[in-house]
Amino acid sequence: MIPCGIPYIFGTRGSCNKNLIPDAALEKNSIELLIDEVTNIDTESKTITTKKGEKTKYDLLVIATGSEPLSPPIPGSDKQGVYAIKKDVAHLQKMISELDRSKNVVILGSGFISVELAEECKKNRDINITILARSNRCLRSPYDEGFSTEAEKCLVDEGVNILKRETAEAFLGDHSVEKVKLSSGNEIPADMVILGIGCTANTKLAKMAGLELGPTKGVAVNRYMQTSDPDIYACGDCAEKVSFFDGKPSKLKLASIATTEARIAASNLFQTRRMNSGVISVYSTMLNDHAFSGAGLTEHQARSQGYDVIVGEANSPNRHPGGMKGMAPLKVKLVFEAGTQVLLGGQASGAKSAGELINAISACIMHRMTADDIAQFQTGTHPGLTASPIAYQLVNAAEMAIIQSRK
């Protein structure tokens, strides 16, 4: 399964078969594939054993066992109709069938997977979808308030219900779930519940091999992605992470982070070449055809970490003049440390190009660019592709932050 594509099998794509990663790229590169379940790792004899009994020797081993959905200790979680999101074709296909029969679906959690699922479950179905958001807004961790509000509006416009400061106390019903009892005491009908409250590192094998775990219960790794056994590397959702900013443990799990870590691990296998500089958190999503993206610290997070910040925003059409085909507004917010004016984070919303723009912002964060660096870097612009050069959002947001710093 393509992990980020999972929400889209419920609506846009309609089937798990349309969300598979082909093995062709591996085969083309003469990579031998053994598809089986590893049941044991013997680090002394450097041998792995599979369920079918096959034994394979290794010089170096990479553990990339990913994550498993969190199961909250909510009474009634074992009832029929309550689903976690597993990267498993049979399980997901069963969810699609159940969804097609459902009238009232409750989604626990208000992060990316939950909001994307809410939109997709609604697509082409006459169905009530309710999101339970524990906090006072959706997508609280990647976005500041303005962007959360905009995202919630997209969902509400599509007919999704959002209950804020609410969570599930219990799932009620006989065999199958029928109602959700909320923390407020209210009860709402539900013939299907989807748990979108995150996931935890899958470390079963690593533990079996005697590898150390880290503070967030991922496989402990150094900056080269080596585990406590120097001949075993780990990367992706199963591996422990630290923040790019404060270096503290991070629970973030994203396919793009997994891929970056895989590149680092692979580069270091035969010769140490790359250091993992920690998680920047680069996200994007799409709600009601609006793109939303974010990288690094939000203003809220930066202030919580004790930063004095300056902030700049710019909002203009992604075409010039505005009447050109494909016109959509594109808003950018940048957050800088006030003294050094080093970029800490950015958020963007609106036009689809926000999905590519956030990667430019990530590169700027990683290379500790300042507001002035960004304000005067050279951009290419075109009537049919971007804002005009006098309204280019990334540059103008940096200028606005500088202006604010001088007030």
Place this chain on the structure above:
Amino acid sequence: MIPCGIPYIFGTRGSCNKNLIPDAALEKNSIELLIDEVTNIDTESKTITTKKGEKTKYDLLVIATGSEPLSPPIPGSDKQGVYAIKKDVAHLQKMISELDRSKNVVILGSGFISVELAEECKKNRDINITILARSNRCLRSPYDEGFSTEAEKCLVDEGVNILKRETAEAFLGDHSVEKVKLSSGNEIPADMVILGIGCTANTKLAKMAGLELGPTKGVAVNRYMQTSDPDIYACGDCAEKVSFFDGKPSKLKLASIATTEARIAASNLFQTRRMNSGVISVYSTMLNDHAFSGAGLTEHQARSQGYDVIVGEANSPNRHPGGMKGMAPLKVKLVFEAGTQVLLGGQASGAKSAGELINAISACIMHRMTADDIAQFQTGTHPGLTASPIAYQLVNAAEMAIIQSRK
């Protein structure tokens, strides 16, 4: 007039009125506008005089007089039906009318303006358009051969004729142009000729003020955008430029460069704050609904400047899985100096997001990022917005260059 929007008045937009920059932003910021022609600058008394006889004192002056189209010394250039592209509403509106009556249009030059014009003139008109390209390919300066070929295919698919290694020897006809005599000796019919062969700095006023000119005949400026008179700044097409790479004079004239220079000049007026690091050359365009963009040196240019280079290319859909809405291929080519692996340039084509991606590449060039920096910087990806994280073009092109360097 929005300068980059000029080609689009001939087709997509249909009128000059739809391509004007409003004064509102200036008025909103309490900037006093005096619309008149400056006829004299007296640097002794620091006074400018306008055509209407108004005299205005200045402490600091910024000259941003732009450029004028080049008029080639081709016999018959003064005939009716032969047009340069001036940023002038009456002139451009006359061109639109003439175009509506024309059957055979010949465009001199094969740079951005020429190819965009060719496409736009063809739009909704039953008309023959012929581009005369002096060299063996269109868009030779911003792109390497593969990208030029792709761009030419877009034009040919739209029915535009391209004559390579050809230029005009003479424009034939009585009052009006009727034929173009080519350098090959052939003659082709033409009831309209458009000169898209570039422009030259408009330095009339600067010369009148006794300011020094530079080697490309622009107003000479230092890295703070100050002219030879420290109280007068110049920026944009009228100002002399140097390359970011070799520091040599550059004739490049782009709206986005002009804007960056304006930001530098404005920042330095009251306190020196910014240095112009020279022209990187960031472009984008769109042909037959395909985006094309480029930043920095092409492989061809880098080799011409004596660099030993490594090159990486990556081509994959801008969505994942490929069946997601809006899917288009997106190709990226990166050029690095072989020893340091510092990024020298990039080119992209295909999906519209190439227009935003090139700005990420520009930021990477400006901050002298290496192939390894780019290969491991963290990206955000989303099924509906970008390639998958394992196929993300910018990162994979860097990886391919590294792999090449180890062969």
